[in-house]
C-alpha cells in the first residue's frame with residue numbers, strides 16, 4: 001500500500017521558503033489504482049517524489065508497502081526503493097540498448113546471474129506483450145511500445161507499488177488505451193498499489209479506483225471514483241462525467257438534474273418512465289459512461305409540475321438521485337477539476353433531445 005499522512009513539503013528556507021504540499025493525506029491499497037489529478041503546479045510530481053523517496057517530506061509520514069520510509073537513513077533508501085517501480089512521461093530508455101537490455105538494467109545492478117537475467121527479461125517482455133520486440137532499439141518502437149518497455153523495467157525488481165507520472169501524456173488514444181489496459185492488468189495480476197499522476201480525466205475514468213484532486217498543494221477532494229461520479233456536487237465527479245444541465249423554461253414544466261451509477265439502475269429507465277409510469281419526459285441532456293466497471297450517468301429531464309412526485313418516486317426506486325434545477329440554468333454544473341477538461345466532453349453530451 002501507499003499511505004501518506006499529513007504530508008508537508010516546503011522547498012527552500014527563510015525568506016525563500018516555498019510551501020508546495022500542505023497536510024496531504026492519501027491511501028492506496030494493494031490491488032488498486034489511485035489517481036492524483038490537478039492543475040499544473042498543484043504539487044502532483046512533488047507528492048510522487050516524496051513517495052518514491054527522491055524528496056524528503058518537511059513533515060508528515062509516508063509508508064510504502066508497509067514500511068514507514070519517512071526517516072529511513074540514506075543507506076537504507078536504496079533497498080526501500082526496490083519496492084517502488086516508477087514509470088515516467090517519456091519512458092527514459094537508453095537509446096543504444098535494446099528493449100531487452102533496457103529491461104535488464106535494474107537486474108544488472110542487483111548482480112543476478114546471466115541465466116536468471118535472461119529468464120526474467122523474457123518473462124517481463126512477455127508480461128507487457130513485447131516478446132517479439134526484444135532486440136529492437138527504442139527508436140524502432142512506437143511511443144506506446146517504449147512505454148511498455150519502461151513498465152517492464154519498472155517491474156524488474158518485483159515492486160509492491162508502481163508510480164506512474166503522466167505515463168500516457170503525449171501518446172495517441174490507441175497507445176494510451178493499451179498502456180492503461182496493461183496497468184489495469186498489472187494491478188490485478190500482481191496485486192500492485194498504483195499511484196497514477198495525471199491531468200487527463202479520460203485516464204482516471206479508464207483505470208482509477210480512487211481519485212484525489214490536488215489544488216495549490218492541498219487535497220480538495222478524494223474518494224472512490226464510483227462514489228465521486230454519483231455525487232452531483234463533487235467537482236471531481238463533474239470533471240469525470242461532465243454534463244451541461246439546461247433547464248427548460250416552459251410554463252408548467254419543472255427541470256430535474258439526475259445523477260446515477262451502479263447496477264440497480266436499468267439502462268432503459270427513460271423508456272420505463274413513459275411506458276410504466278405514463279410520464280411525459282423531456283430529455284434535455286445526458287451523459288453515460290462506464291466508470292470503475294459500472295454504468296454512470298448524468299441527465300437533465302423536464303416533466304409537468306403536477307407529476308414531479310411520481311417522477312422522483314420512480315427514480316428513487318432505481319437509485320437515481322434527482323435534484324430540481326432552477327429555471328434559466330444553462331452550462332456546466334461546476335468548474336472543471338483539472339487543468340484540461342476532456343475534449344470529448346462536449347461530444348458525449350446529448351442536448352435538446354425530447355422524448
Ligand SMILES: Nc1ncnc2c1ncn2[C@@H]1O[C@H](COP(=O)(O)OP(=O)(O)OP(=O)(O)O)[C@@H](O)[C@H]1O
Pocket residue numbers: 011012018020038039040041042043044045046047199
Ligand atoms: N526542487 C524544487 N525547488 C523549488 N520549487 C520546486 C521544486 N520542485 C517543484 N517546485 C515547485 O513546486 C510546485 C509544484 O510543482 P510540481 O512539479 O509538483 O507540480 P505538478 O502538479 O506536478 O505540475 P505539472 O502538472 O506542471 O507537472 C511548483 O510551483 C514548482 O515550481
